[in-house]
Amino acid sequence: MIQLFVPLNFLGFIYREIREALTNIERLFGLLGEPQKVADAPDAEPLRLTGGSVSFSQVRHAYHSERTILHDVSFDIPAGQTLAVVGPSGAGKSTLARLLFRFYDVDGGSIRIDGQDLRAVTQDSLRRAIGVVPQDTVLFNDTIGYNIAYGSPGASQDDIWRVLRLAQLEDFVRRLPEGLETQVGERGLKLSGGEKQRIAIARVLLKDPPILILDEATSSLDSHAERLILDALNVVARKRTTLAIAHRLSTIVHAERILVLDQGRVVEQGSHAELLAAGGAYSRLWADQQRDDTHAQ
Ligand code: ATP
Secondary structure (H helix, E strand, O other): OOHHHHHHHHHHHHHHHHHHHHHHHHHHHHOOOOOOOOOOOOEOOOOOOOOOOEEEEEEEEEOOOOOOOOOEEEEEOOOEEEEEEEOOOOOOOOHHHHHOOOOOOOOOEEEEOOEEEEEEOOOHHHHHHEEEOOOOOOOOOOOOHHHHHOOOOOOOOOHHHHHHHHHHHHHHHHHHOHHHEEEEOOEOOOOOOHHHHHHHHHHHHHHOOOOEEEEEOOOOOOOOHHHHHHHHHHHHHHHHHHHHHHOOOOHHHHEEEEEEOOOEEEEEOOOOHHHHHHHHHHHHHHHHHHHHHHHHH
């Protein structure tokens, strides 16, 4: 009996770990309670990465058939470059990220990575190729070290300190009496939104994926916290193909290209300077933001 009890107990432990990890990923995209809708095709093959270019071609998506959220959205992100997506609340920005991570399949058009349709590759290989820095990072009730290394078995303490440094967290963690062993989460140290996001950045740096989804925080941070985040984001986006969802326009600072989405349609695409000169939707969003920032000071 005892012999049987021990493995079952262990299985229970593994089950809880897996459940917790899945919950974390689902929360990244606000998907808790949503049934998973995609499955590997019977002949799905692992994604073959040759650089990590991303291409959306005439993508259409509806969460419910009566309401189309994205209409014929097309864009390319060359390998290693950043595309920032801006637009009003509800325009469909986060939906682009969910489709790239293949939480849903497109209802029309296609999404390709290095020329391969997402529906033809295994979900496991796809998700290993993509790192996500979500708006609201959910941490495990465990140590800081565990929270950084959980997606990267085999990471050494030196590796963890290296990514903490790049994510602008090294000084913060060195000042904690228990350092990497500090418990965080509900029963431990409470971290600010900005600190949690930098933990997510450190986690992605350790995973080192070629493709990155950044979902910029919507809540306002003070200017010092924002500077730390932007510096860390600059490091993490360097040399990675990045889809940056900019709810507040600050992510665009390091974007090669900007896409303006409105009611699920691409209304403008170009560089910051081109779009300002065009005097259209982007320049109005920019002017609104400048005015809000001035009022906030
Ligand atoms: P914000 O800047 O406010 O985060 P967004 O541009 O990222 O907005 P999305 O989250 O992509 O917008 O949502 C686009 C539209 O899709 C919204 O009208 C939203 O209500 C709807 N939507 C989002 N998720 C779901 C879902 N799981 N089921 C049904 N509708 C959804």
